[in-house]
Amino acid sequence: MIFKTITLHNLFCYDGKHPFDLLPSEADKETCNIVVIMGRNGFGKTSFLNSVKLLFGGVTKELRHGAQRGNSLSEKAFVLGAKEWWGILNHQAKKRGEFDCYVEAVLIDENHQEIIVKRGWNLRDDDYHNRIEVAAPRKPPLTGDNAQQYLSGLLPLDYIPFFFFDAEEIGYLAEANDNQIIEKMEQLLNIRPADNLRDCIKDLIKKVERESIKRDAKLELLKAEHRHDELQIEQQNLNEQCQAIEFDIDVLETDLRETRQKIRVFSGQGMIENNAKLEAAKQAQLKNQEEALTGLSELFERDAFLRLNADKVQQTLPAVERCAHNQHSVTKEMLDSLHEPLKAIFTTPPYLDGRRLEDRLIKFYQNRIAGVLNSRDVNEDDSSPFRLESWQAKKILGLLGAYTPQHAPETPIRELLSRALQAERAIAEIDKNLLEVSLLSEESKLRLSQLQEQQEQQSLDVEQRRKDLHEVKNKLSSVERELIEVQGKTEGLRKQARQSEQGQLRITLLEKMLKLLDSYKQALKVRQRAVLEDYFNRHLASLLDSNQLISKIKIDESFQFQLLRSDDSPIAMGSISAGMKQLAATALIWALKDACGKQLPVVIDTPLGRIDKQHQDNLLNRYYPKAARQVILLPTDSELDERKRELLAPYIYREYHLHNRDGDKTHVELMPSGKAVNNG
Numbered sequence: 230m231i232f233k234t235i236t237l238h239n240l241f242c243y244d245g246k247h248p249f250d251l252l253p254s255e256a257d258k259e260t261c262n263i264v265v266i267m268g269r270n271g272f273g274k275t276s277f278l279n280s281v282k283l284l285f286g287g288v289t290k291e292l293r294h295g296a297q298r299g300n301s302l303s304e305k306a307f308v309l310g311a312k313e314w315w316g317i318l319n320h321q322a323k324k325r326g327e328f329d330c331y332v333e334a335v336l337i338d339e340n341h342q343e344i345i346v347k348r349g350w351n352l353r354d355d356d357y358h359n360r361i362e363v364a365a366p367r368k369p370p371l372t373g374d375n376a377q378q379y380l381s382g383l384l385p386l387d388y389i390p391f392f393f394f395d396a397e398e399i400g401y402l403a404e405a406n407d408n409q410i411i412e413k414m415e416q417l418l419n420i421r422p423a424d425n426l427r428d429c430i431k432d433l434i435k436k437v438e439r440e441s442i443k444r445d446a447k448l449e450l451l452k453a454e455h456r457h458d459e460l461q462i463e464q465q466n467l468n469e470q471c472q473a474i475e476f477d478i479d480v481l482e483t484d485l486r487e488t489r490q491k492i493r494v495f496s497g498q499g500m501i502e503n504n505a506k507l508e509a510a511k512q513a514q515l516k517n518q519e520e521a522l523t524g525l526s527e528l529f530e531r532d533a534f535l536r537l538n539a540d541k542v543q544q545t546l547p548a549v550e551r552c553a554h555n556q557h558s559v560t561k562e563m564l565d566s567l568h569e570p571l572k573a574i575f576t577t578p579p580y581l582d583g584r585r586l587e588d589r590l591i592k593f594y595q596n597r598i599a600g601v602l603n604s605r606d607v608n609e610d611d612s613s614p615f616r617l618e619s620w621q622a623k624k625i626l627g628l629l630g631a632y633t634p635q636h637a638p639e640t641p642i643r644e645l646l647s648r649a650l651q652a653e654r655a656i657a658e659i660d661k662n663l664l665e666v667s668l669l670s671e672e673s674k675l676r677l678s679q680l681q682e683q684q685e686q687q688s689l690d691v692e693q694r695r696k697d698l699h700e701v702k703n704k705l706s707s708v709e710r711e712l713i714e715v716q717g718k719t720e721g722l723r724k725q726a727r728q729s730e731q732g733q734l735r736i737t738l739l740e741k742m743l744k745l746l747d748s749y750k751q752a753l754k755v756r757q758r759a760v761l762e763d764y765f766n767r768h769l770a771s772l773l774d775s776n777q778l779i780s781k782i783k784i785d786e787s788f789q790f791q792l793l794r795s796d797d798s799p800i801a802m803g804s805i806s807a808g809m810k811q812l813a814a815t816a817l818i819w820a821l822k823d824a825c826g827k828q829l830p831v832v833i834d835t836p837l838g839r840i841d842k843q844h845q846d847n848l849l850n851r852y853y854p855k856a857a858r859q860v861i862l863l864p865t866d867s868e869l870d871e872r873k874r875e876l877l878a879p880y881i882y883r884e885y886h887l888h889n890r891d892g893d894k895t896h897v898e899l900m901p902s903g904k905a906v907n908n909g
Contacts, residue, residue: 231830231859233337239322239330241276244894253882261882263853264861267869268887273895274863278834280332281393284348286386287359303473308357311480318352320893328353342366387413391818392829397838400810411788417825418757423750430743437735438723450722453715460712467705474698485687492680511659518652524645536638543633552622758784764820772812772847808839830859837868849876
């Protein structure tokens, strides 16, 4: 099966009717299988993918969960919109008063016959239910459940994640140890029908149990089973109602909080609180300004003239250094230091020859020594701009070193000055706000009154929805209690059937059939597992040809995967990159397609995702040309640049470019295509 056409009308960012012709020409269909729909982020590629998903599955849980990150919407919220989610109807169409939107496809089946499928909505009066129509060969027009049942035969819901997907988000499949994913894989590999047959046998057992008991007990069992089925449906409906009401309450409470905040701004209480906050902020800024100015004052009293003249300080240092190391000063200091010690040698023991000289001789020698020292004095350097003793110059040199440009001595002054100016500006702004909040215009009073009425209505709506939720939860509790009672009653009545000899024989036979079916299913799983594992490893090796980490993948009997090194030791999934997970998931999807033998179209958004250049080339050369008879790729312009497009060109038979300047009005441009263009 392939798409002949897909038409989007007023869906998501597609304003109006936009048909995509996807059927290859006779010349292309044998060698070309790829359609490229290219556009920048936000131009409509994901809208196209989601529209295809809507066509086959309606508003699925996957779509509802993906609309808002971390929040699963109800069907009503997904269709009509809630919070930041706009809903499915195009905004421009809604502004014009158009409420009809749909997605339609013409399919070509394996017998080359056309099947027309259309799913649409008319959202007038907030009607969020879809309408589905199918026109198929040798079938009357199908609608509603009959149409959905026929469509599920073409493409079961469990198949959708493996054929229509965003390549950047499929890494989770590489960790496919989730029961729901495994069940979908078993459905795809034709294993699940064994479970369906198992359910049929269980139903037969129940029928035998009913027939093997007395007439009055049989009628009672039938009623109990019928009531059990009714209660299960009611339980499911009530659970869905609870989810929808809880979502409504969340939306209403968010709106109510926003309204209350607006009222606080307008109301007197809000003004008082705002004034108090503004006054507190002003005092904080005044204190901040005072601290900055005090710091500036201290700096100007102490050394600001040095901090602000770092260049002058730098120019002064050479002269001070000369003074510190001037030979005259050094020699003079040394000679001066010798005067007293040399004199003292005549008057301080021990004496020469053991006796002290006479006073007249001491005086004579002291004068002679002083004369010699004085005769050694050096001439002063008159060229120096100022005179400093060496010790003074060295002390000044140590002080001035901290005020050179390399230490940026002016920084504290600049920072304190900036801090004072910022505080001044902040104080001026606060004074302006204080003046503004003290006045309330007539227009503001009217707006305040409207907001108060809106708040009252929103509060009533929240209260009503809470009452509704309480009521639904009470019903749910009552249904669950009755369900437990009915289950106990049903089991008791069925036990009576086993007391009948004929009934026991038939039940035993059916239970043996169940065991036989379980054995068949297990053998089927073993065979399909081996086929899937073989395809998986071959395709992974083809895509990851430069990989040295993953040697192979092992799939156990429960269809859980394990990555192995060359020595068969396991690899933790958390230790491999997102890009490698994406490639592994791609190999899995490829393997599942080959193992199941289904010929279905593939639609892939962000086809090259987080993949590096070499592995992108592998995808372009080895996977996409073989992924299916028809592959629709939705890349960005940066993903599929000129070089990469040349690799894919021999397989492209149609190309569209999407443009969306305003965000809600996609324009679709058909590009020249065909072998002649693709090959240059």
